[in-house]
Amino acid sequence: MQLLQAPSLSNITLLSTTSSLNRGFLSPKKSFDISTVNCSISSQRHEGFVRLLRSQSISSTVTTRAASVKADASIVSIGTAENDVLAVLSQIIDPDFGTDIVSCGFVKDLHINETLGEVSFRLELTTPACPIKDMFEQKANEVVAMLPWVKKVNVTMSAQPARPVFEGQLPIGLQTISNIVAVSSCKGGVGKSTVAVNLAYTLAGMGARVGIFDADVYGPSLPTMVSPENCLLEMNPEKRSIIPTEYLGVKLVSFGFAGQGRAIMRGPMVSGVINQLLTTSEWGELDYLVIDMPPGTGDIQLTLCQVVPLTAAVVVTTPQKLAFIDVAKGVRMFSKLKVPCVAVVENMSHFDADGKRYYPFGRGSGSQVVQQFGIPHLFDLPIRPTLSASGDSGMPEVVADPQGEVARTFQELGVCVVQQCAKIRQQVSTAVTYDKSIKAIRVKVPDSDEEFFLHPATVRRNDQSAQSIDEWTGEQKLQYTDIPEDIEPEDIWPMGNYAVSITWPDGFIQIAPYDQLQTMERLVHVCKPAPAQVKAPINAKFIDRKWVSIVQ
Numbered sequence: 001m002q003l004l005q006a007p008s009l010s011n012i013t014l015l016s017t018t019s020s021l022n023r024g025f026l027s028p029k030k031s032f033d034i035s036t037v038n039c040s041i042s043s044q045r046h047e048g049f050v051r052l053l054r055s056q057s058i059s060s061t062v063t064t065r066a067a068s069v070k071a072d073a074s075i076v077s078i079g080t081a082e083n084d085v086l087a088v089l090s091q092i093i094d095p096d097f098g099t100d101i102v103s104c105g106f107v108k109d110l111h112i113n114e115t116l117g118e119v120s121f122r123l124e125l126t127t128p129a130c131p132i133k134d135m136f137e138q139k140a141n142e143v144v145a146m147l148p149w150v151k152k153v154n155v156t157m158s159a160q161p162a163r164p165v166f167e168g169q170l171p172i173g174l175q176t177i178s179n180i181v182a183v184s185s186c187k188g189g190v191g192k193s194t195v196a197v198n199l200a201y202t203l204a205g206m207g208a209r210v211g212i213f214d215a216d217v218y219g220p221s222l223p224t225m226v227s228p229e230n231c232l233l234e235m236n237p238e239k240r241s242i243i244p245t246e247y248l249g250v251k252l253v254s255f256g257f258a259g260q261g262r263a264i265m266r267g268p269m270v271s272g273v274i275n276q277l278l279t280t281s282e283w284g285e286l287d288y289l290v291i292d293m294p295p296g297t298g299d300i301q302l303t304l305c306q307v308v309p310l311t312a313a314v315v316v317t318t319p320q321k322l323a324f325i326d327v328a329k330g331v332r333m334f335s336k337l338k339v340p341c342v343a344v345v346e347n348m349s350h351f352d353a354d355g356k357r358y359y360p361f362g363r364g365s366g367s368q369v370v371q372q373f374g375i376p377h378l379f380d381l382p383i384r385p386t387l388s389a390s391g392d393s394g395m396p397e398v399v400a401d402p403q404g405e406v407a408r409t410f411q412e413l414g415v416c417v418v419q420q421c422a423k424i425r426q427q428v429s430t431a432v433t434y435d436k437s438i439k440a441i442r443v444k445v446p447d448s449d450e451e452f453f454l455h456p457a458t459v460r461r462n463d464q465s466a467q468s469i470d471e472w473t474g475e476q477k478l479q480y481t482d483i484p485e486d487i488e489p490e491d492i493w494p495m496g497n498y499a500v501s502i503t504w505p506d507g508f509i510q511i512a513p514y515d516q517l518q519t520m521e522r523l524v525h526v527c528k529p530a531p532a533q534v535k536a537p538i539n540a541k542f543i544d545r546k547w548v549s550i551v552q
Helices: 010-014 018-023 043-089 133-145 192-205 267-279 299-307 321-336 365-373 385-393 405-429 456-461
Strands: 107-113 118-125 152-159 177-184 210-214 234-236 241-243 245-247 250-254 286-292 312-317 341-346 351-353 356-358 378-380 432-435 440-443 452-454 491-495 499-503 509-513 540-543 546-549
Touching (some): 118 133, 192 312, 321 365
Parallel strands (some): 177 286, 210 286, 312 341
Antiparallel strands (some): 440 452
């Protein structure tokens, strides 16, 4: 905004008039000195000149004030226009978060030219694969265009940079990946790899940056299901890292691309190989990394779940009861590791012939998983010769026939994964926070409506690590009085879906699982900060591996 400035007339400040004095412009102690004009002027001409200058002074003052008022009105008008735009945009609700797009922080780079009636802004969504991004763009254009002074609306769409919720706890190779999705079955031969590959290419088709990691070292499927030009992984000698191969824009890493075929090695060696392939690969910025999990619930699966902060899991099964038994083990494993299962895919569920639908392997396995474990979404994949053939040809079915029935099912699955991952990230990032105004740690465990508050000193005193509790005897090494009552956390970071990392002023980093936080003593009446003279009870006992205050 350009500043308005009155004309600089130094001689006007020498005039002495009542009106000018009242306005504070002129000094009463000075009078006009005709000698300053360097010419001989008669008294009459002098009076006329003074009247002319006085007229110029008043005119200049009025003009300046009018310009100032106009500038102030312009500032108010621009502020009002911005409020009007944000107000109408706040009518658009994100169905996943249940909050308007303004509160979600989606509206960026708002520029308004009220003179021309032009409004431009950017909507930055959580993922480029957002299934309703077109609806957001359309609605934003519509509601802003309805403002009476708006003649032109320019909306651009973008997505947040790829980053995990808990990047500080990850290996370098995984620090630019937003979501890691495991596709698991815990039983071989149910079509897990088929689902993983087609899900990945569906997400890529929705606009996301995607990678696939084939975690089955004993029997890698990825080299058969896709056909990249370069079928061998390359090494970066400077960074000592692995460069993934690519096929149709999706990055691929598999032991099958290492030139070794299938592995013949013991379990601990396999875990090390998987860890190296996954964490030292140059994945770059990815919105989704799909991991094709190997069958079972052994060392390899546990290693993956503990090394990699999985965002969510998709469970694949078939209609047989035998498949359900093994799948149930996998769901329980994910539950124990706090990895939410967001969908169940029942493969080979049926086929259609002669106008009828047949279920050759029975019915109910997928729905049984949904009902027993509360997994919200079930998807049925039919028996299709083309789906089986695509797995052998190196061309995923969703790429070969993007308009077919199988592709439509994977499209629905892709939308489900995108929406559920967005919800999970939101829940995890806000699960545990520190409120300075009330000096309390707020806890809202993911997948729970319960919210409660904890005293920071209580959380610090109940650390369960070897630095605080003797691992052999269970004896408490950290004493109650070792922690000051006014201690405050310096930083709180989520660690996957099961715990948070809390950094304290003494440099100690505490890992606090959600389950442990739920068992601690809770604060009540936290609306106002506690008065300075009120002190916590000094009597406490170490009971059942945690400090408990003793009320007198």
